[in-house]
Amino acid sequence: MTNYCYYTVVPKLPQTLQPLLEIANNLWWTWQTDAIELFYRIDQERWNSPSVEHNPIRLLGSLEWSELEVLAQDEGFMNHMHLVHRKFQEYMQQGTWYSRLSKDWEHFTITYFSLEYGIHESLPVYSGGLGILAGDHLKSASELGIPLVGVGLLYRHGYFRQSLNADGWQHERYPENDFHNMPMELVRDASGEPVKPYIDYPFGRVHFQIWRVAVGRISLYLLDTSLEENSEKAKQITKQLYGGDEEMRLQQEILLGIGGMRALKSMDINPTVCHMNEGHSGFMPLERIRYLMHERSLNFDTAFEVVYASNVFTTHTPVPAGNDRFAPELVLKYLGHYIHELGIDNQTFIDFGREVPGNKSELFCMTVIAIRFAGFKNGVSKLHGSVARHMWRNIWPSVPEQETPIDHVTNGVHLLSWLSRDVKDLLERYLGERWVDDPDDTEVWEKVRTIPDPELWHAREALRRRLVTFVRKRLRESLQRRGATKSEMAIADEVLDPKALTIGFARRFATYKRGDLLFHDLDRLRNILSDESRPVQFIFAGKAHPRDEGGKHIIKEIIHTLHLPEFRHKIVFLEDYDISLGRKMVQGVDLWLNNPRRPLEACGTSGMKVTPNAGLNMSILDGWWVEGYDPECGWSIGGGETYDDLDFQDEVESNSIYSLLENEILPAFYDRSTDGIPRRWMQMVKEAMTNLLPVFNTNNMVENYTTKFYLNASINWNQFEFSDFSHARKVASWNRKIQDHWHQVSVRQVQVKTDSEELGVGEMAHVEAEVLLDGLEPQDVIVEVYYGKMDHADRYIPNGFTERLNNVELIDGCLYRFSGDIVCHSSGRFACTVRVINNSPLDIRRLDITPMIWW
Numbered sequence: 001m002t003n004y005c006y007y008t009v010v011p012k013l014p015q016t017l018q019p020l021l022e023i024a025n026n027l028w029w030t031w032q033t034d035a036i037e038l039f040y041r042i043d044q045e046r047w048n049s050p051s052v053e054h055n056p057i058r059l060l061g062s063l064e065w066s067e068l069e070v071l072a073q074d075e076g077f078m079n080h081m082h083l084v085h086r087k088f089q090e091y092m093q094q095g096t097w098y099s100r101l102s103k104d105w106e107h108f109t110i111t112y113f114s115l116e117y118g119i120h121e122s123l124p125v126y127s128g129g130l131g132i133l134a135g136d137h138l139k140s141a142s143e144l145g146i147p148l149v150g151v152g153l154l155y156r157h158g159y160f161r162q163s164l165n166a167d168g169w170q171h172e173r174y175p176e177n178d179f180h181n182m183p184m185e186l187v188r189d190a191s192g193e194p195v196k197p198y199i200d201y202p203f204g205r206v207h208f209q210i211w212r213v214a215v216g217r218i219s220l221y222l223l224d225t226s227l228e229e230n231s232e233k234a235k236q237i238t239k240q241l242y243g244g245d246e247e248m249r250l251q252q253e254i255l256l257g258i259g260g261m262r263a264l265k266s267m268d269i270n271p272t273v274c275h276m277n278e279g280h281s282g283f284m285p286l287e288r289i290r291y292l293m294h295e296r297s298l299n300f301d302t303a304f305e306v307v308y309a310s311n312v313f314t315t316h317t318p319v320p321a322g323n324d325r326f327a328p329e330l331v332l333k334y335l336g337h338y339i340h341e342l343g344i345d346n347q348t349f350i351d352f353g354r355e356v357p358g359n360k361s362e363l364f365c366m367t368v369i370a371i372r373f374a375g376f377k378n379g380v381s382k383l384h385g386s387v388a389r390h391m392w393r394n395i396w397p398s399v400p401e402q403e404t405p406i407d408h409v410t411n412g413v414h415l416l417s418w419l420s421r422d423v424k425d426l427l428e429r430y431l432g433e434r435w436v437d438d439p440d441d442t443e444v445w446e447k448v449r450t451i452p453d454p455e456l457w458h459a460r461e462a463l464r465r466r467l468v469t470f471v472r473k474r475l476r477e478s479l480q481r482r483g484a485t486k487s488e489m490a491i492a493d494e495v496l497d498p499k500a501l502t503i504g505f506a507r508r509f510a511t512y513k514r515g516d517l518l519f520h521d522l523d524r525l526r527n528i529l530s531d532e533s534r535p536v537q538f539i540f541a542g543k544a545h546p547r548d549e550g551g552k553h554i555i556k557e558i559i560h561t562l563h564l565p566e567f568r569h570k571i572v573f574l575e576d577y578d579i580s581l582g583r584k585m586v587q588g589v590d591l592w593l594n595n596p597r598r599p600l601e602a603c604g605t606s607g608m609k610v611t612p613n614a615g616l617n618m619s620i621l622d623g624w625w626v627e628g629y630d631p632e633c634g635w636s637i638g639g640g641e642t643y644d645d646l647d648f649q650d651e652v653e654s655n656s657i658y659s660l661l662e663n664e665i666l667p668a669f670y671d672r673s674t675d676g677i678p679r680r681w682m683q684m685v686k687e688a689m690t691n692l693l694p695v696f697n698t699n700n701m702v703e704n705y706t707t708k709f710y711l712n713a714s715i716n717w718n719q720f721e722f723s724d725f726s727h728a729r730k731v732a733s734w735n736r737k738i739q740d741h742w743h744q745v746s747v748r749q750v751q752v753k754t755d756s757e758e759l760g761v762g763e764m765a766h767v768e769a770e771v772l773l774d775g776l777e778p779q780d781v782i783v784e785v786y787y788g789k790m791d792h793a794d795r796y797i798p799n800g801f802t803e804r805l806n807n808v809e810l811i812d813g814c815l816y817r818f819s820g821d822i823v824c825h826s827s828g829r830f831a832c833t834v835r836v837i838n839n840s841p842l843d844i845r846r847l848d849i850t851p852m853i854w855w
């Protein structure tokens, strides 16, 4: 046994180069082309090398003193550095969208919880879309100046790195993250010691430290259990993103939710709003409640009201298996002692995680607990909103499905993170500056139409050429690693044609995304690829989950197919899809292909990344494309049908891909004017940029989250807090009273009174309902008429209208007559009924405390 001492070495720079370190330590640089080029020009080969991998801290740490002195003497470089540094300082100080909103909103602090963050390749703590979205959320929150902090975990090993063997089988490597060469710093207390909160797990106390990552104006706090004083078991918790078994996942989610709140507390950050990005952080509300009970002496019910009214939850997963579920015994093993501190019993607690409380056969679901503890809930596209309302409708059995309280906010992408230099220059020249600060302003983007076709086309050609060069280099490197022969390597130098229509497909190889759909009919594909007058080529990339054999087989099949001589030069598969490769691809391709099984793609964001780079989309009408698609700016595969027979669906939709290519896409791309420019294609590109860019960007998305949820949730919190929670106590006791008497409420009689047998369109019908309110007052309830056309089987009204019955008369004892008028909007046979809803002072709470009572 040998003993070791540890010490940390940081890059040391001459005084004049200090601004470089400051720039490197804030991930703001990752979306600033000037800053990227600053690091790139230090040593471009080293910048792209595997030992640096676009990480400026590592780059600076690898420079010899003599090299640094040369830099410091280089006037051009120093000037470049000062420009970037000044821009950074201005960015950190300038006014923002948020600061212009209102002064009252200064007291807001929003915290955002996510198990993964995809900000840049130099911070590998993400796996895919969920993480990229979280990363882009933080970047846009920074641009907008939203007072938000992120909370997540720091993994020793990030997501795996993929390599394929000669047979196309995926292998996984888990390189260790070197925290001291990542752009972050340990959070320390006033005496300089690292802050170390802890949680008691059944196997003992788990301490964790907190790393701060600066993302522009936003702080992201990452929790790390790899501490010397921790047991082996405790250290394992942050070992690997999505690693280990179910129990490990539970341990991570406890750390994220409960540990995340403790981390904030230890830094004296007191959120007004907490946003759960996916159900992984579903335990967070418990800890929020615990603080209120301890520090403000509230009981559980009152604390619940406060937390509920100021929590936001976003669900991302329309696949049932993608929602974490745990055996109740396992959850109790970890949290049994903890929930007793909250004064709730096991049964109550487990029921928070069940769609139907008391249903012993149901597991404990993280999505359900997050739903029950969040007043603001949403899916991530319009279609996914309705899928989520259907999926979780059992939580509100008395509520019509379309009224299920799950809203939607459509995802976006952070434009500057995905935009190429080439197109950015054109935008700056023709649009001015405003699109950077205000990308959701539709007017700004109208000016895209003024960019001359040749200029935009030449940018596209340059981008495609660069991608082809990159692909060849990347292929050569992987062939070399695999020990390929010289002649095999020679092929790599010849794959792809810099002039051919280039189509990209890159995403996780989950089976529902159908990575192999293009290969459904090889003869037809061969035919399309063999037309020398209209060349087309494909670039594929993507990882299968390490335990997803099905996904790995799809990759293997693709590799086998593209080894066939007729495909060899025209279809390539690139290993190790990540942010860096993704950025290269979305910038270089002309067209992005997306063919998931509808409606399993909740939103999908990769296709949004090609639009700013003047690329087009061809996609199934799923996720965001339902909102984005327009025949003037892209193509839809099929018309949004869903199928029971999956083989038949693959058949139909692959045929649709081939037909689109043959009849529309290739003709549009190869229809050239005399100067060689595809005018029709460019017309579509401009239409897509004008229509899609103002909508599908994360600035727009974060503004939507802010105006729809964050502000309301913050106002709720502040109202409770300013009244020292007396208002919350009132709400809680009011809810309790309603719940105690609700079984005594019923609708006795409903009558529609009209002047004649038949009503004309535009006329009124008068509705009267007799409602029994034993123990409650008329102002405690909302009585509504619910009317519309019946479904075919005369069973229910699928998309009913509602009108509140406002007139109240006492009939007798506690029987009241509620009445009002409804307007006849259109002709046909209508039905109406009456329902009673509680009139909770907190309107978002109404559907959760008591069921609707129907006549």
Ligand SMILES: *Cc1c(COP(=O)(O)O)cnc(C)c1O
Pocket: 127, 128, 129, 130, 132, 506, 507, 508, 577, 578, 579, 582, 583, 603, 604, 605, 606, 607
């Ligand atoms: C954008 C992105 C994703 C998400 O893409 P989807 O279309 O939602 O599947 C996943 N991984 C990487 C590396 C990305 O850049």
